[in-house]
Amino acid sequence: MSLTQSVDLLAIAPPMLTMLGALVVLALDLLLPRGLVLARALPALGALGLAALSELALASGTRATFCVPGPGAPACSFVADRLTLVIGLVVLAGAFIVGLLSTRTVVEDNLPAGEHFALMMFSVTGALTLAGARDLLTLIVALETVSLPVYAMVGLRRDDRRSGEAALKVFLVSVAATAVTILGAALVYGTTGAVHLSRIAAALAQPSPAADARALAVVLVVAGFAFKVAVVPFHGWVPDTYTGAPLPVAAYLSVVSKAAGVAGLVLLLDLGLAPAAGTWSPILAVLAAATMTVGNIFALRQGDAVRLLAWSSVAQAGFIVAPLGAVGAGGRGAPSALAASIGYLAAYAVVNLGAFSVVTVLARDGAGTALAGLRGLGRREPFAAVALAFFLLCLAGLPPGLVGLFAKVRVFGPPVQSGVGWLAVVMAVNVVLGLGYYLRWVALLFSRGGPDAQPRRVGTADGLAVALALAGAVVFSVLPGALFGLAG
């Protein structure tokens, strides 16, 4: 056995490229005068683009690296397969749009541009690593790499007290979650003797005298990840943090960092803990049902666009994890649940980012995010109104928002297939609860009255961000197969 490992550099190219991007941004930040925002933004966006290209280069097959030989098949810590690719592309596309939206927010909110973009790129690096992580330690370290920079991004608005409060909130919740996760991970290692997901699964499939300790380990790990994904009852930080953070950072939280958390949870459960599904699946079914219901009920009462999106993203997290609540004992149906969750996540990421982009653009120049300010938008700015209405209908899952409709079809499958009928019924009711506020918002856009604002000039980066999200939502509505096929 040689002491040096051979590393497949192509497999780990995406996170390497984004980390390189972060370092370049930091270096430029030291050298260049403060005002040049684009000099910080362009390297970051370029690195994201290169990373996306390298993902596509990986699309042809599966590559694995950081492997250890052992009894049976070698176990690898980092795998670049279809799943990695989908999660990676969601993360990169999300970060790209957030980056575009940030260029003007950085100026308007007087944020330190270098720090903002560098932190985002570090966080993206964590998310891309997480997408390929196939052992418990890499998974947890990657998840922390995603979230640590986010606390700082939330708190970068130095002159705003709410911003600091929001950062503290998300930090404390997250640290607690991490502690629980690590405790659970230690117990998993202690009871199975393995850290690689494939080996954990193999060990869990064998009977063990320490069955209770195993169950506890599984519960703790699930609880820790549930915090990160803002599943009820661990959701309390979401609305205040979203409203306190700069808007693109809120979008980042709701899409990229949520995607990373969900991906981590899905990978862990479906690849590592599948044989213990009898323990965690009923828990997740209850958590999913509670999450979508609570999120929707609170969203119904919001009068502010960002708070509404915050609660709706809580509710949508419930739909994302719902398929995991329908995995049978011993992991039966785990692959289809995984595909359903990831498919829904990808669809959600595109359209939610779109909704956030439009809201961000409309809130420019101190216009604010109150829903009342959007009344009659269809008359003042038809393009923005039609785009926003389309994103909202996608989130609601109604035609013409077909990508959302097919995503709903996707997540209804596992509960129906495996006979968890009550969960399907709760989901059906929640689809209608969601309609309640999405449609009210759409109605508001096209109702009469509202402020008589001057037509505004939309910046290039802002326009590009909305256009990209809209193109994604439209293309995936016409050809949903492109999205769901990729997600398995």
Add this chain to the structure above:
Amino acid sequence: MSAVLPLLDLLPAAGALGLLVAGRERGERIARPLGVAVAGLTTLLAVLATGAAVRTRGFALQVDTVWVRALGVHAHLGIDGISAPLVLLTAVLVLCGLVYTWRVLPEPGRARELVGLILVLESGALGTFTALDLLLFFVAFETVLVPMWFIVAVWGDPHDPVARRGAATTFILYTALGSAVMLAGLLLVGLRAGTFDMTALTAMHGAGLAAGTQVVAVLAIGLGLAVKTPMWPLHTWLPGAHTAAPTVGSVLLAGVLLKMGTYGLVRIVVPILPAGARAVFPWLGVLAVVGILHGALACLGQRDLKRLVAYSSVGHMGFVLFGIATLTPVGINGALYANVAHGVVTGLLFFLVGSLKDRFGSVELSRLGGLYATHPRIGGLLALAAVASLGLPGLVGFWGEMLALLGAYQAGTLGWRLLMVAAGAGAVLTTLYFLRMLRRVAQQPRDPLAGSVPPGGGPLDPRSDVTGFEVASFSPLVLATVVLGLAPWVLLGLTDPVVRLLTGGA
């Protein structure tokens, strides 16, 4: 492979897309002519497709391509004897509605948006009637929701914005809850049977689906379809939506959207889930009869003509459900006949109510009267539509309800015969309220204190009788009322072979 059906389904949506990209000013200018042209072309295609369905045994003009491989969704289209009448009905009603809209554009105008939404709705309805894949059916079924919601919420009753928005929201939330549950049911069928293809599932005729699964699936799918139909007690969204909707919205709601529910029962539930249907449908029969009686009794108490017609829909759709519930070929044929008859006659009734509303501003029964004297043509048409609706032999309304009752008789058991008697009593009550309405509105002179003609308040001259554009938009429906009444075999010849196939080749 034939391009007729894809073209038929997508042409209206393409027209709507054209209006969207045309921009506001140009779109406003071309909206109404474009709408009528697209609807006319669509009607031609529908005639063509119906002709093919007449000539073919089984499904005509089938197209089958994979749409979403990961979900197993096929774009599988086809048309046969039970879908062709509804395709034709949809195309004709939309055309009539758009001709009508050319002249009377409801408040607040915005022809481009209204016409665009009507065309999207048409695409959805035609897609529903031609889909041969469960998930495609679901997508098309959902497509009509948002357009109809907008039509009621924006162009509805201009005097009461709160009520019209409430009615629109009630409509969409009810229907969406139904269809979310229906989606679960469709997935249950498709995932357990291993295919979403309706022709394959129909050929299986329930084989491979356990009886318990079938019952659950019938309940879930049936709920979604029953809300849409609507079945008592899930009908409560209907009177409000009908009353608040603009004329064209009411016509399409009654003539197109309600049909999607009953069509789904015949197309999906009866052939694919026979064991479940046998277990559940007796209860459907009971609820249908309650709906017939409830609709009739509610009509007796209405003070508003539009609300009266809306409640009469609950009763008529009760007859359709009743015929389907018997699960006999005769009953289902009757149901399909009554389905089309209701679309034609109630569509005409809503048009006429709209004519009165356009002239007098309101259709409260107490404000109307003496139409035979003041507006003989409108009065005459109203009388024709009313007696057709109450089921006078020789007009279109008679055959469907008669056959539905006959189906119940043939179902044999005492329970079905009791239900038949109760439904028959409902038909008598229907006669009662329609004749009372006619006496009030057409024969009796108006309250002398209020003058010989009600004051205007609508976009048309209150003294004018039927105008040219009204003749143009009503005449296809009048024609259908008489022709299908005198020659029922035209329609029964189309539906009967298919019904025998669907009910197991009896």
